[in-house]
Amino acid sequence: MKTGIITTDSYLDHETGQGHPERADRVSIIISNLKKNKKLAWKKPANFDPKYLKIAHNPKYINQVEKSFPKKGLFFLDGDTIISPGSKRAASDAVGSIITAIDSVFKKEFKNVFCPVRPPGHHAEKNKAMGFCVYNNVAVGAHYLLEKYKLSKVAIIDFDVHHGNGTQNIFYENEKVLYISTHQYPFYPGTGSDNEKGKYNNIFNIPLPAGTNSEEYLNAYEHVLKKIKKFKPEFVLFSAGFDAHEDDPLAQFKLKSKDFYDITKRTLEVSNKSSDYKVVSILEGGYNLNALKESSEMHLNALIEN
Numbered sequence: 001m002k003t004g005i006i007t008t009d010s011y012l013d014h015e016t017g018q019g020h021p022e023r024a025d026r027v028s029i030i031i032s033n034l035k036k037n038k039k040l041a042w043k044k045p046a047n048f049d050p051k052y053l054k055i056a057h058n059p060k061y062i063n064q065v066e067k068s069f070p071k072k073g074l075f076f077l078d079g080d081t082i083i084s085p086g087s088k089r090a091a092s093d094a095v096g097s098i099i100t101a102i103d104s105v106f107k108k109e110f111k112n113v114f115c116p117v118r119p120p121g122h123h124a125e126k127n128k129a130m131g132f133c134v135y136n137n138v139a140v141g142a143h144y145l146l147e148k149y150k151l152s153k154v155a156i157i158d159f160d161v162h163h164g165n166g167t168q169n170i171f172y173e174n175e176k177v178l179y180i181s182t183h184q185y186p187f188y189p190g191t192g193s194d195n196e197k198g199k200y201n202n203i204f205n206i207p208l209p210a211g212t213n214s215e216e217y218l219n220a221y222e223h224v225l226k227k228i229k230k231f232k233p234e235f236v237l238f239s240a241g242f243d244a245h246e247d248d249p250l251a252q253f254k255l256k257s258k259d260f261y262d263i264t265k266r267t268l269e270v271s272n273k274s275s276d277y278k279v280v281s282i283l284e285g286g287y288n289l290n291a292l293k294e295s296s297e298m299h300l301n302a303l304i305e306n
């Protein structure tokens with residue numbers, strides 16, 4: 001079985017305005033680089049039942065967002081979360097990609113899957129768009145695993161340099177989902193201190209200072225690995241942001257591209273036994289094009305090897 005890449009070109013029409021760091025080039029460079037890799041198989045997202053969006057988010061929020069997509073021009077959902085006419089399809093396809101990815105792993109069509117999509121998702125809360133995120137793609141994916149496949153232990157590993165306040169918010173009182181985040185702290189969005197633990201000790205935050213380098217990061221990551229091992233997830237979802245890279249313009253971690261191979265590899269080594277190799281990864285942040293290209297390739301190399 002091959003590693004799958006699930007995406008479609010509607011991300012090109014999600015316009016965020018000139019000079020916005022979350023732009024279409026980010027996904028284009030990842031896709032054009034991965035197209036060269038013959039070990040990957042490609043697929044487009046299928047349509048999905050919109051009820052799953054309304055499990056992760058408040059139905060009122062979903063209705064409000066759906067009414068906000070402009071007929072022309074741009075609309076600001078918050079100060080930096082901007083949508084255009086094409087965002088409606090792009091946001092829906094981002095969610096559809098993770099749902100299709102999960103189905104294809106269960107059907108054994110792909111051994112694991114990466115979804116290079118935009119808009120990203122991990123800052124979107126139950127009732128709020130935030131930080132370039134409209135729908136919380138990974139949270140919809142996790143709820144889909146609980147509802148459709150009746151799983152009771154899903155781990156979300158978020159190595160984006162920002163704390164995934166949205167994902168934490170959605171699962172704060174859900175003992176079936178373990179949310180783990182490593183992130184620069186204090187930093188945007190302000191949440192993610194280590195005393196935010198969730199109602200069932202199901203939130204595990206590892207805040208790290210600006211300037212954190214590869215060695216310091218991977219040492220801290222040992223705590224993540226211990227937590228995953230103890231939880232024994234039936235399915236692993238990666239919130240794969242690559243903005244912890246040293247060349248990223250938005251944050252101040254100093255990871256190198258190859259660290260994303262190690263992070264992925266080590267995570268899978270401790271989770272494969274309980275998850276039976278079931279893993280889906282979805283793109284979050286990452287704003288330096290070359291760093292995104294290299295880091296996502298490293299992440300994929302570990303998925304392909306697994």
Ligand SMILES: [Zn+2]
Binds near residue numbers: 160161243284285286
């Ligand atoms: Zn980020």
